[in-house]
Amino acid sequence: METGKRLTTNAGITVGVVRKLLHRGARGRLGRILAKAYPVEVARLLSTLKGSERAQAFSILLDECDAAHVASVLSEMSPADSTALLERLDPTQIARYLSELPADDATDLASRLPDPLATQVLALMEAEPAADVRELLEHEERTAGRIMTPNFFALDEDMTIAEAVSALQKRSEEYEMVFYLYVVDKRDHLVGVVSLRKLLTTHPSTQLKRIMVTDVINVNTGADQEEVARLVAEYNLLAIPVVDDEDKLVGIVTVDDVIDVLQEEAAEDLLALAGVTAEERVTTSAARSLRLRAPWLLLNLITTFFPAFVIAQFDWAISKYAVLAAIVTMPMGMGGNTATQTLTVMIRGLALNEVSSVRQIVLKQAIVGLGNGVINGVVGSCAVALFFKSFYLGLVLACSMVINMLVAAFAGTLIPIALKKLKIDPAVASSVFVTTFTDVGGSLSFLGIASLLINRFPHT
């Protein structure tokens, strides 16, 4: 199993080895290594190389490997990287590579090309793949119709097992992967499914319609890709058939594409909560990162004016007892933390469709906020009261902590629900609103109560 080991560790194509070969000018040898490696490995390698080294390695790939391999490598790269490399080629070359790819991958690449170039490339592609790409491009991004492959293996319900096996043997070369044999009626309506294994273990003269399962889980072309992924994941499927509005079978989405969708969506949620676009990676250039993040930070800058404005209203109290300025940051910060916890649980719950009774969830989060407010309020205010030798300072902190953790619970639950109702992605927009509430809630409750008790604090 040396070969297996090599692949699991990728020892065969380390960046170091490739750099050495590039500097030695060993094009032929490097070409053979690239041709033998899996596309995803070559893609990873190209993404790691920079500038002229990447350009050199890519030109060796083009010269020494067949078009199908080059195409697969391109489709395994990040969208930004593959587009950058494609744009250096002439339209005829791009068309040749796209023609080699499964329709869904070709569509993905084509959709990222700038417009005049994309049209040129489509015109230069072979007729059949070009037609497939055009068809997929008609569907909206991130829908089943856009990510499906229109090249699937379907059989007529009246066929026998023997006929099905011979059809499979004759035509299997054309298809990426055959997991299920979908069965259609005379007018292409999806009516059933037969597993490959069932095909092997049933008598050859049996008709497909007698052994097919008629309960086929399917999606409409307009279904959101998240919904497609959820169904495949929940029902442990290897592929899901896509039907049009007349229930005609028009494509399938395979599990490998579903994994891509799941990874993409998970990363987006994670990044969106922090105000980062899904496009940004550690490898993104500084200029691009700056441009991508600036709008979010400017929006946040506006929200920082609110608590600043609130605190400024209490300048008379702070002038009398400046320690208030130090302690006000505590309920603000703790409210923010509670709100982020609540918000994250809500975002996940909304994504998994687990939010049924809003009242029950808000009530529960309010109890949790109240409980944690009391625990942290007591601990925090004891420490503060002892340190600053003021019982009343501790009391104000405790009250403010409890109040702001309740604010956090309400804002953290109701804002994402409201945004979802307004068809705004709660993962993207919630956190900026929620923390504004807790910043204002924390500063207003703390300084408001403190100003009522201002004469109770130690004189400074």
Added chain:
Amino acid sequence: METGKRLTTNAGITVGVVRKLLHRGARGRLGRILAKAYPVEVARLLSTLKGSERAQAFSILLDECDAAHVASVLSEMSPADSTALLERLDPTQIARYLSELPADDATDLASRLPDPLATQVLALMEAEPAADVRELLEHEERTAGRIMTPNFFALDEDMTIAEAVSALQKRSEEYEMVFYLYVVDKRDHLVGVVSLRKLLTTHPSTQLKRIMVTDVINVNTGADQEEVARLVAEYNLLAIPVVDDEDKLVGIVTVDDVIDVLQEEAAEDLLALAGVTAEERVTTSAARSLRLRAPWLLLNLITTFFPAFVIAQFDWAISKYAVLAAIVTMPMGMGGNTATQTLTVMIRGLALNEVSSVRQIVLKQAIVGLGNGVINGVVGSCAVALFFKSFYLGLVLACSMVINMLVAAFAGTLIPIALKKLKIDPAVASSVFVTTFTDVGGSLSFLGIASLLINRFPHT
């Protein structure tokens, strides 16, 4: 396609219908509905029902459906829910259900039972599945050896295609899913793989070793489940073989389990960044949520003392010019936002193994932090200078904003890298450290510079 539609919308088993049948006492009718539904649908239904309704529905499931269906439903539920339901049954019943499950799912459930019960159940299970579960339990949690199924289909390299097909036909019933035919030598070493399709399209007298692919991507039993998932996702596999330290084939991990791992890990990262354990869902009880979140909030409470302490050192400056107390929250907040952005990109980069040159990444993030510090510093300080009629207040804010965004860039990159080096999950522990740095950096830089220029501010 009414049946397909029913399944995609789940209209057949809405909670409302089930409640109605429960209240009417229509056990038989509900039992038939539960028996016909997919296990995942019944699992979702049971999770939505509460208290006595859930208990009733579960007892109907036990009485009216076969053991295999009950077992599948249990394995589709969340760990907390399935354990709670299992603990109500006697050990003999639990053993019966576990014996019906694939070994990996049975192991998962068995590992969650409290200890004396788990031992009893294992002793009561059928000999063969019990042995499988015991074997998997010997491997550490979250490794390939723990999540694999030891029941795979492997053939001897000297077999012919005809013999392989007949072996598949005879024994396919025993296996969950057969995607690839793994080929082993006389001593069970993994030596190759043949696809089902290749089997159908090759001449029956050909020997397996002549058509097998020898480059088999595989993992060791000790491999982390994230590594397993990454390989399956990257190489678009349907299953990955697991070998022991002698390269003997001992199990496979299938793509449906990989999807579970990916979803689990993605949710954990998202929740961990916010200080929520993966266990918590919107449906978790208030008492449990409170207990799960309290430690994180108390840890955060401690960290809020640091900026409070810093601000308290400048009480003399704040007494003179109380507006400083309002504005200090701005660089603190903006530093926190920048740090969260940077941290999230890093967590993702570390998970995807994209972090190669630390120096390069830190430098890049510093440039981004500097750029955003200048942009937000200029915008924010102009607004503040105009509003409070103080050029110097604006100047102090601008300087502090730039400094703290640099602090955010360094803390946001170096802390997760350091934690990863220390083998601590950066997603779990980073954010509390990082925001402490930016809170201290923001307050210290703002008030430090302000105190140097204290005589330049308007008199209050």
